[in-house]
Structures are given as C-alpha cells and as structure tokens.
Amino acid sequence: MKEDKDSRWFELERVPKDYIFSKEYRPQNVDSPACNSIPVIDLAITTKPVNIGHSQPAVEEIFKASQDFGFFQVINHGIPEKKVTDAMDVLKEFFDMQSKETATGGIPRKRGYIYTSSTDFMKDGVYLWRENIKHPCHPLEECVHLWPDQPTRYQEVIAAYLVEIQKLSSRILDMICEGLGLKQGYFKDTSEVQLLSSNFYPPCPDPTLTLGILPHYDPSLITLLYQGGSTGLQVMKDGQWVNVGAIPNAFVVNIGNQLEIISNRKLKSVKHRVVTSANETRRSIATFVNPSPDCIIEPAKILVNELEPSVYTASQYKDYVQRNKAFGDYTTAIQSALQSES
Structure with missing residues (x-):
C-alpha cells in the first residue's frame, strides 16, 4: 500500500494474496476481443405493439437474441x-466520497x-475487487428517503433514472x-424494478488474478x-468466456432465471x-426487474402442451x-427448479 494515509484500498503495486482467486475461478482471457455476435438492437425501429404473428423487426430480434444468447x-x-x-455522475460521487462512513463500509443496514467495501464479501477466503451499493426501488415513493443522503442530489437523480428504467x-x-x-x-401487474445494484471496479x-463479480445467473x-462504455462484462458462450462490447449509451439486457422458467426454457438465462x-x-x-414476492413462478399455461410439457x-x-439468497448460489437455481426428467 502507498504510504499516503489518504490512499484507497486498491492503490497497490501488486494484488494482495486475499484477492487472488484459485485457478478454478481465475480469468484467463480478460483481453480477448468482444463477441461481436451478441446482438445490438435498435429500438427506434419499433413504435407501437402489433398483433402477434406480425411482429416488427425489433421484436423478432429481441426474441431471437433471448433464445440464442x-x-x-x-x-x-x-x-x-x-x-x-447524471445517475453515473452521482454514483461516482458516492464511491469517491472519502468520509469515514463510506470508506470503512460502516453504513448501517437500517x-x-x-454499501459494501472490497472486504465485505468473501468467497472461499478471497475478496472481490469492487465496491457496491444496493437498495430496493419499489414502491419508489416509499424507498427514496431511505437511500443515501450524500451526495445531496443522490435521491433525486437516482429516482428520476429509475422512472425511465x-x-x-x-x-x-x-x-x-x-x-x-x-x-x-402479461407482466404488467406482477413485475417491477425492485433492486438497484451499482458497482465500482478500480484498476487492478x-x-x-482477480474478479469483480463471480460467475452467476440472475434470479x-x-x-x-x-456500463457507461466500459469493458469487463463477460458471458459464457459455447463453453467459453467472451467479452460483451462496450457501446456508449446502450443498455445491456439479460434474461433472468424467472423468465427462463416462465418461457418453459424457450428463453435462456446465461x-x-x-x-x-x-x-x-x-x-x-444494474437494475433487476423481479416478480412480485407472492407470485407463483411456473411456465405460462399457453406455452405448455402435450408436445411441450412443463x-x-x-x-x-x-x-x-x-x-437461493446467497450471492453465487444463483448458479444452481435453474437446476434446482428443473423437474427430474425420466
């Protein structure tokens, strides 16, 4: 660590041993080219919903991407x-704050x-190379006042962002x-943006030797x-880790476990x-669109028949x-939901 008392945890010349993952988890292709086959879909070509069977190009592209990738x-x-x-700027301000409260990870959950610092999450004795803040978002009007009050514009800016999301x-x-x-x-009354999770990954x-987030599926x-035009996100494709391209002002969308279940495995959680x-x-x-807690998650009835049983x-x-509440256990959540096949 640098001798400057104001140095932060990541200002190091080498990776500390408690941040070094085993070879099982250690990335080997951090500098590999981005996978250009992951679809980039222009939503400007879609205006209003059309009748099923007469889908507009963006609908067809989204559906195919959800199936294939x-x-x-x-x-x-x-x-x-x-x-x-504005949202990215205010989150940068939050992570850059040098107050004792945020710097030590001492923000009370109540x-x-x-807020989690780099030493607040451990997997097999190893820390992730990141800082994180997460909070609930629904109902929005009941959650806003519980969020950080520093920076002073955090609540206003993030609430405006979430309305758009x-x-x-x-x-x-x-x-x-x-x-x-x-x-x-179909999902109008049973889904909401329920959780925001923002990550800060400093240079390493x-x-x-390190990871920002462990391999997982989203629930x-x-x-x-x-992702603000920055690289680092990788997806598993054909048994290999590939980089997702960083496109300015684009949103990455991924299918979660619940939608894979509702689609009766027509769509893919990766x-x-x-x-x-x-x-x-x-x-x-990252913003997570989840079902209502009391929803029964199962394949949609219209997608189940004799030829395609649940x-x-x-x-x-x-x-x-x-x-499956422990981070990292989502990797087995889909398998645990599957019925045994005879």
Whole structure:
C-alpha cells in the first residue's frame, strides 16, 4: 500500500494474496476481443405493439437474441442521455466520497441501503475487487428517503433514472411477451424494478488474478445494465468466456432465471461475470426487474402442451429467493427448479 494515509484500498503495486482467486475461478482471457455476435438492437425501429404473428423487426430480434444468447444490447432506447449521465455522475460521487462512513463500509443496514467495501464479501477466503451499493426501488415513493443522503442530489437523480428504467423494462417485457405469444401486459401487474445494484471496479495491478463479480445467473425476470462504455462484462458462450462490447449509451439486457422458467426454457438465462482491468475504471448500474414476492413462478399455461410439457416445478418467488439468497448460489437455481426428467 502507498504510504499516503489518504490512499484507497486498491492503490497497490501488486494484488494482495486475499484477492487472488484459485485457478478454478481465475480469468484467463480478460483481453480477448468482444463477441461481436451478441446482438445490438435498435429500438427506434419499433413504435407501437402489433398483433402477434406480425411482429416488427425489433421484436423478432429481441426474441431471437433471448433464445440464442440470453443477452442483447439496446440502443435508441428513449432514455434521455442526461438522466443516465447524471445517475453515473452521482454514483461516482458516492464511491469517491472519502468520509469515514463510506470508506470503512460502516453504513448501517437500517438506513435502507447496503454499501459494501472490497472486504465485505468473501468467497472461499478471497475478496472481490469492487465496491457496491444496493437498495430496493419499489414502491419508489416509499424507498427514496431511505437511500443515501450524500451526495445531496443522490435521491433525486437516482429516482428520476429509475422512472425511465421502469418504462424501458416494461417495453422490453412487452416485446418479449409478443415474441413468446403471450398477451400484451402479461407482466404488467406482477413485475417491477425492485433492486438497484451499482458497482465500482478500480484498476487492478494484475487482472488475471482477480474478479469483480463471480460467475452467476440472475434470479430476475430481466436485468438492465448500464456500463457507461466500459469493458469487463463477460458471458459464457459455447463453453467459453467472451467479452460483451462496450457501446456508449446502450443498455445491456439479460434474461433472468424467472423468465427462463416462465418461457418453459424457450428463453435462456446465461452465466456471466465481471473481470477487472489494469488501466480502466469500470462503473455500472444494474437494475433487476423481479416478480412480485407472492407470485407463483411456473411456465405460462399457453406455452405448455402435450408436445411441450412443463419442465419446471411451480414455486413462489419469495420461497425461490429464500432458497437461493446467497450471492453465487444463483448458479444452481435453474437446476434446482428443473423437474427430474425420466
């Protein structure tokens, strides 16, 4: 560590041993080219929903991407660039704060959000190379006052951002419904943007030894991620880790476990992780669109028939979360929901 008393935990010349993962988890291809086959979908080519069977190009592209990759990016999504920039700026301010409270990870959970420093999450005795803040978002009007009050504009800026995210997530879910053959608004009363999780990944002396986030599946319906044009996100494709391209002002969308279940495995929830960089700082905002806690999660009735029987057992969402609440255990959540096949 540098001798400067104001140095932060990541200002190091080498990676400390308690941040070095075993070879099983250690990334080998942090500098590999981005996977150009992961679709980038222009939402400007879609205006209003159309009848099922007469899908517009963006609907067809989203559905195919959800089947083949479980991941896609959207551009021309309608969220004002300033609201996104303001959100990224205020989160940068939050992570840059040098107050004792944030620097030590001592923010009490009772205040409605959780800040975790690099030493607050451990996997097999190893720390992740990141800082994180997460908090609930629904109902928005009941959550806002529980969020950080420093920086002073945090609550106002993030609330405005989440209003836009809710609109975009509803739009994408409607398009997925159309692709699946479900009625428009199928998720209208049973899904909300319920959780925000923002990560700060500082430069790392040796990215081949560390991880920002462990390999996992998302337990959500869908997840919307803004990564600010920075690299680091990797997805598992054909048994290999590939980098997701960093496109300015684009949102990464991925299919979560719940939507894979509801689609009766027509759509794909895919394992992903975040690797670090020697030179680049990565900041991201992930928003998780989840079912209502009391919802029964099972394949949609219209998607189940004699030729395509249900391959998942029904489960109440809150029970599912309780069973798989530890971060990292989501990697086995889909398998635990599958019925045994004879």
